[in-house]
Amino acid sequence: MQHPGAEDREAAAENSLDAILPNSFAAGAMPIYMQRRRLPIAASREQLMYLVDSFQTTIVVGATGSGKTTQLPQFLFEEKWGNAGIIACSQPRRIAVTSDVFEMTAARVAEEMGVEIGKEVGYAVRFDDVTSEKTKIKYMTDGILFREALLDPLLSRYSVVIIDEAHERSLYTDIMLGILKKIMKKRPELRVIISSATLDAQVFKDFFNFNTTADASKDTAVIVSIEGRAFPVDIQFSKMPHADYVNESVEVVLHIHKHEEEGDILVFLTGKDEVDTVVALINDMAKSSKHLLNKIRAIPVYGGLTLDEQNQVFESLPSGVRKVVVATNIAEASITIDGIVYVVDCGLAKIKAYNPKTGLESLIVVPVSKASAQQRAGRAGRTKPGKCFRMYTERTYLGLSDTSVPEMQRSNLVSVILQLKAMGIENVLRFDFLSAPSAESMAKALELLYSLKALDDYGRLTMPFGLQLAEFPLDPPLAAMLLNSGGFLCAEETLSIAAILTVQNVFVSPSNLRVEAEEEHRKFRVEEGDHVTYVIDSILHVFDKYFQFSKVYNAFIKNKQSAQWCHKRFVNYKALQRAVVVRKQLEKYLKKFGVDIRSCRGDTVAVRKAVVSGYFSQAAKLQPDGSYATLRERTICHIHPTSVLFNRSPNYVVFNEVLQTDRIWIRDVSVVDDPKWLTDIASHFYEFKS
DNA sequence: GTGTCCCTA
Numbered sequence: 130m131q132h133p134g135a136e137d138r139e140a141a142a143e144n145s146l147d148a149i150l151p152n153s154f155a156a157g158a159m160p161i162y163m164q165r166r167r168l169p170i171a172a173s174r175e176q177l178m179y180l181v182d183s184f185q186t187t188i189v190v191g192a193t194g195s196g197k198t199t200q201l202p203q204f205l206f207e208e209k210w211g212n213a214g215i216i217a218c219s220q221p222r223r224i225a226v227t228s229d230v231f232e233m234t235a236a237r238v239a240e241e242m243g244v245e246i247g248k249e250v251g252y253a254v255r256f257d258d259v260t261s262e263k264t265k266i267k268y269m270t271d272g273i274l275f276r277e278a279l280l281d282p283l284l285s286r287y288s289v290v291i292i293d294e295a296h297e298r299s300l301y302t303d304i305m306l307g308i309l310k311k312i313m314k315k316r317p318e319l320r321v322i323i324s325s326a327t328l329d330a331q332v333f334k335d336f337f338n339f340n341t342t343a344d345a346s347k348d349t350a351v352i353v354s355i356e357g358r359a360f361p362v363d364i365q366f367s368k369m370p371h372a373d374y375v376n377e378s379v380e381v382v383l384h385i386h387k388h389e390e391e392g393d394i395l396v397f398l399t400g401k402d403e404v405d406t407v408v409a410l411i412n413d414m415a416k417s418s419k420h421l422l423n424k425i426r427a428i429p430v431y432g433g434l435t436l437d438e439q440n441q442v443f444e445s446l447p448s449g450v451r452k453v454v455v456a457t458n459i460a461e462a463s464i465t466i467d468g469i470v471y472v473v474d475c476g477l478a479k480i481k482a483y484n485p486k487t488g489l490e491s492l493i494v495v496p497v498s499k500a501s502a503q504q505r506a507g508r509a510g511r512t513k514p515g516k517c518f519r520m521y522t523e524r525t526y527l528g529l530s531d532t533s534v535p536e537m538q539r540s541n542l543v544s545v546i547l548q549l550k551a552m553g554i555e556n557v558l559r560f561d562f563l564s565a566p567s568a569e570s571m572a573k574a575l576e577l578l579y580s581l582k583a584l585d586d587y588g589r590l591t592m593p594f595g596l597q598l599a600e601f602p603l604d605p606p607l608a609a610m611l612l613n614s615g616g617f618l619c620a621e622e623t624l625s626i627a628a629i630l631t632v633q634n635v636f637v638s639p640s641n642l643r644v645e646a647e648e649e650h651r652k653f654r655v656e657e658g659d660h661v662t663y664v665i666d667s668i669l670h671v672f673d674k675y676f677q678f679s680k681v682y683n684a685f686i687k688n689k690q691s692a693q694w695c696h697k698r699f700v701n702y703k704a705l706q707r708a709v710v711v712r713k714q715l716e717k718y719l720k721k722f723g724v725d726i727r728s729c730r731g732d733t734v735a736v737r738k739a740v741v742s743g744y745f746s747q748a749a750k751l752q753p754d755g756s757y758a759t760l761r762e763r764t765i766c767h768i769h770p771t772s773v774l775f776n777r778s779p780n781y782v783v784f785n786e787v788l789q790t791d792r793i794w795i796r797d798v799s800v801v802d803d804p805k806w807l808t809d810i811a812s813h814f815y816e817f818k819s
Numbered sequence: 820g821t822g823t824c825c826c827t828a
Contacts, residue, residue, distance in 0.1 A: 221826070401824095432824070480825080
């Protein structure tokens with residue numbers, strides 16, 4: 130998270146990583162070498178270094194607060210592992226929208242080592258590479274490490290790779306585990322350290338242990354536990370199940386406020402709507418009820434908030450006011466808030482699911498795993514002993530699965546499969562996944578890659594198209610649209626479209642100004658669809674007067690990227706700023722691949738044909754009842770009300786995105802004037818004639 | 820006439 134003051138930054142560094150020091154030892158209060166010695170991990174230094182020496186893989190089980198993220202790379206450096214290559218420390222994500230925590234970790238370690246950040250110690254996340262030729266300790270995201278493996282399949286620059294937060298089992302973490310296992314067979318000198326929570330340690334050991342005999346002395350992987358620095362958390366279950374956990378959570382908060390000692394409260398719910406509801410309920414009561422008056426204040430946290438809004442959660446309230454943080458699972462691992470003593474947990478989470486039959490990803494609410502429930506409870510015990518109130522029975526808890534389904538098994542795999550192919554892994558079905566995805570979802574991905582012409586009849590990557598597609602930091606259909614748009618003479622336009630689709634949410638509708646916002650948005654709209662709306666200028670003929678409207682991206686540029694202009698037009702300034710940066714990055718790729726970058730100067734057919742060249746598999750036809758059916762799978766869907774094509778009912782459309790709630794909505798939709806566009810551009814995919 | 824868990828290259 131971004132913090133205005135230096136003290137706040139320090140606090141965030143401590144919390145978001147491994148709680149470097151307890152609060153009583155604020156940074157600067159004692160010399161750094163003494164601070165380092167106080168960390169729980171310091172006691173295990175000798176043992177750890179011996180194990181790394183002796184075993185190819187070490188699984189370090191350490192609760193938060195052990196100091197492993199900052200200390201382990203330094204120990205390795207001090208033991209000269211930096212002489213043989215770079216020591217990588219990779220994590221599933223950057224925090225929120227900034228790379229601050231990476232910067233803070235690296236800065237902290239650089240300070241401890243007495244070196245300058247970006248020299249011996251550096252970090253790399255997308256758009257932000259602070260490393261040099263001297264760098265020996267490199268903090269990075271799993272995604273960046275994977276990119277590097279694409280260019281250097283043996284990761285030959287690295288001597289040690291630390292995979293941090295491996296228990297989260299994010300998509301790129303899992304891919305990296307499989308790739309590292311492959312590399313280790315060819316590079317016995319490479320050391321891999323997996324940092325994980327207790328529940329999964331044995332799974333990782335079994336995966337990385339190359340010993341096939343019963344003789345344990347020949348093991349190549351070992352588990353070691355590091356003491357954490359967490360306080361005990363008292364767990365209380367509901368006596369009976371609650372149907373309405375949203376209102377129940379308010380009751381529990383009031384109960385805590387009335388009966389428990391001081392300390393802030395963290396409430397876990399599933400989504401934005403629930404969070405906003407609970408925040409409003411609590412704050413209304415704080416305004417109207419006498420005994421609550423100004424004694425309690427609720428603050429929302431979820432991913433969709435702006436950075437400034439999210440930062441409110443870190444601001445301290447006047448003494449005597451209890452803070453109630455109402456959050457989605459963003460507070461489970463991504464952000465840590467100081468001072469939480471009580472946790473209220475609904476036991477549910479909204480997560481991504483993938484249906485390989487329809488090829489649709491959706492969001493569903495499911496019970497959390499035991500591991501998640503423990504992680505949530507642990508949030509109460511960071512500064513002193515805490516309490517966790519679970520809004521479900523102990524019986525329910527015992528019925529939860531131990532761990533969550535890895536992201537690999539609930540994602541669309543098109544990108545993953547393509548990138549594995551690009552890495553020279555021909556038989557992706559045999560790739561050593563820690564948790565293999567279903568054959569069906571792999572087959573679905575292979576089929577789409579084939580119809581995009583990224584794979585040939587033998588399933589090999591096509592040259593150069595398939596390889597170029599893999600190099601793009603985008604979903605393959607979007608990358609295909611860009612690469613093909615040179616041929617349609619509209620790459621200037623598709624670059625802007627791709628950038629806007631990547632950043633999302635360019636139109637904002639504040640709930641109190643919805644009518645005004647929609648009126649402004651209408652000025653951008655054109656009848657050919659959402660893609661064109663983002664870029665192509667149009668002329669409107671009203672009462673014998675001509676109005677020219679530049680569309681979103683171009684208008685932003687023409688208005689000198691002005692924040693005021695964005696505000697007036699109800700478009701998201703931050704998002705568009707980011708789109709400008711993303712567009713530059715994408716343009717570099719197109720130039721590198723020799724794509725002819727020029728503008729179609731308003732030819733909306735060219736733009737829409739380029740869109741079709743990437744998204745032909747997501748095409749739908751109007752049904753007599755006004756709904757749409759996808760051409761291939763016949764899935765019934767509806768054009769989302771935010772689309773410019775809502776209620777316009779064109780016969781054929783292509784779309785980018787599917788959103789499944791009680792209905793299946795399609796978003797970012799463009800008109801296909803003639804179904805022949807589909808059969809001409811993707812004849813291999815649509816063998817029939819309409 | 821509706822709405823986005825968390826992320827990443």
